[in-house]
Amino acid sequence: MQDEDASLLKAFAAGDNRAAQTLIERLSPRVLAQALRLLGNRSEAEDIMQEALLRLWRTAPTWQPRARVSTWLYRVTANLCLDRLRARCQMVSIDAVPGEMTAGDPAIIASLQQEARLDALRRALAELPERQALAVSLRFIEGLGNPEIAAIMDIGVEAVESLTARGKRALAAALSSKKEALGYADE
Structure with a gap:
């Protein structure tokens, strides 16, 4: 499978910095x-982006086009994000707390x-x-289709459908007790 990104990657491996x-x-x-959608933190997402692109550059000299470059990069990014989420500390940073707040300000409340x-x-x-989280994220957060997710995850379309269905059910169950606290009680 050859694509324009693969041609550019091959050109980079041959020394073409414009590629x-x-x-x-x-x-x-x-x-x-x-990365930003999966992690919710711009700084961490930028770190992941740099690491994913570094891995692409390291792979360039030996690139074997078994998949599209973008598909390979989606997989690497998702795996890096999942690793980061596993390692992330559950502490809240003082920077995450809003500065000045006015009681009852609708914009602050909505935010x-x-x-x-x-x-x-x-x-x-x-x-x-891990596989359910990745399938659900790629389908419902990234908006990718099942065939593209199957290529990224190196599984069949039926497996993607199964993973996303089970993941949706698990998310619904995990979040159902939080509906009121999250403001979904009337929805």
Whole structure:
């Protein structure tokens, strides 16, 4: 399977720095967005993006196009994010606490509620088995189709469907007791 990214990667391996720049411009926004959605922290997402691209550069001289470059990079990014989530400390940084707040400010309340919802989702995802968490994240957060997820995870489409269905059920069960606290009681 040959794609334009693979051609650019091969050119980079041969010493073409412009090819590397083109790949960075093309792939880094997607890698950063994926890592940011999975981790919820821009600084950590940027670290993951750099590590994923470094791994791509190290692979360039021996690249074997068994998969598309973007598919390979999605897999590497997802694995790096899952490793980071496993290792992440459960401490809250003082920087995560909002500065000045006015009691009852609707914007502040909405912002805190959205952050609480995202945090609950990240925690629930972290509790899922790794393959379920990855399939659910790629399908419902990244918006990828089942065939693309199958390629990224190196499994069949039926396995993706099974993983996402089981993952959705597990997330629903994990989050059902938190509906009221997260502001979903009336929905």
